Amino acid sequence: MNNNSAPMSSVRRIAIVGSGLAGLTAGLRLQRLGHDVTLFEKSRGPGGRLAAKRVPGGSADVGAQYFTARNPGFLPFLREYGGKHCFAEWHGRFGFRDEHGQWGSFPDEPRYVGTPRMTAITRALSEHLRVTPETRIEHFARVEEGWQVFDTEGSDLGTYDQIIITAPPAQARDLLKQSQLHHLAAKLDDPVQKVLPCWAVAAHFAESPWTQHEGMRLEHPVLYWVGNNSSKPKREDAGQWWVLHANPEWTQAHVDTPAEQVAELMLAAFQDIAGFTDTADDTVTHRWLYARSRDGEQPGHLWFSVEGIGLAGDWLAGGRVEGAFDSASGLVTAMTKGS
Ligand SMILES: Cc1cc2nc3c(=O)[nH]c(=O)nc-3n(C[C@H](O)[C@H](O)[C@H](O)COP(=O)(O)OP(=O)(O)OC[C@H]3O[C@@H](n4cnc5c(N)ncnc54)[C@H](O)[C@@H]3O)c2cc1C
Secondary structure, eight states, X not given: OOTTOOOGGGOOEEEEEOXXXXXXXXXHHHHHTTOEEEEEOSSSSSOXXXXXXXXXXXXXXXXXXXXXXXXXXXXXXXXXXXXTTSEEEOOOOEEEEOTTSOEXXXXXXXXXXXXXXXXXXXXXXXXXXXXXXXXXXXXXXXXXXXXXXXXXXXXXXXXESEEEEOSOHHHHHHHHHHTTOHHHHGGGHHHHHHEEEEEEEEEEESSOSOOSOSEEEEOOSSEEEEEEGGGSTXXXXXXXXXXXXEOHHHHHHTTTSOHHXXXXXXXXXXXXXXXXXXXXXXXXXXXXXXXXXXXXXXOSOEXXXXXXXXXXXXXXXXXXXXXXXXHHHHHHHHHHTTO
């Protein structure tokens, strides 16, 4: 116990849905204040969109590519709970290519990645918490003592004083509707429309297909981002793994296209931009239905004190890794104000 701990009378049992960065941040901050926290995660491991896929010889980051640390509290938080080896600065050359093929530079600021893969961060943070994996929360039911939580198998996962949802808005809205909280679900109708999908392809080349940049943001009919995953710190891949992200409009138009065909089309676009002729000798594909939010309102977090239900996640605070951290930190402050 530390000096910030809640007195025993005000210790709350809190369930957190999701163990991406927002869920883990909220969990660690609430636990530090002395609360009794349990996280539920539908996937096999923590991380959410801070994601890596196994590829021959290593892994490739198919979700978030890097993160910034403009909030001065962010890196100290990661170091405190994750240790100083779970992330490092990515010293790459980053370029922006406009629709006419003209190149510009990224703003000059440090960019960080998990080491040796993005999920190293969330794995390290999750070690301090009680995370129940492979458990998809289906609904909560109001009971006298608070909220009873159920998964999709119908299992009763216990009763909690408060609940935090960190799922993307469409999944968060489903949970609220299934819990008969229609008045709260309605507040997510607009954010649900603002979340965009993204096809991701990791492609292996024997030699670098492009040598001018390690990361490129593109205004292009197919591609949004191309990055050299093997240039990130502590990757020891043979050859080079590159990660390609399609833009939201192209992804939407190809959302049901078979993965192999998507990989071919996206690689052809990369070849066209970079002018190389070698083909990739291996590819791994991933489809994100809920990748990033665009143009939504950014209240930071949502805290419904009457119901004891909070929402946090990147989509409430800028749609980026750092936004997930800011959102969860803000929610915990709101939940614990005056306690
Ligand atoms: C392709 C792509 C590229 C990106 N690039 C960048 C980038 O370069 N820089 C950057 O800063 N950001 C980037 N982002 C955004 C960044 O990944 C996110 O902002 C951040 O990871 C979101 O964290 P989160 O905790 O809010 O949500 P998530 O990481 O989505 O976590 C939500 C968690 O909830 C779980 N969940 C959902 N429903 C349930 C349920 N019913 N029961 C149990 N668990 C549930 C999910 O499995 C997930 O683990 C990118 C995202 C994508 C997809």
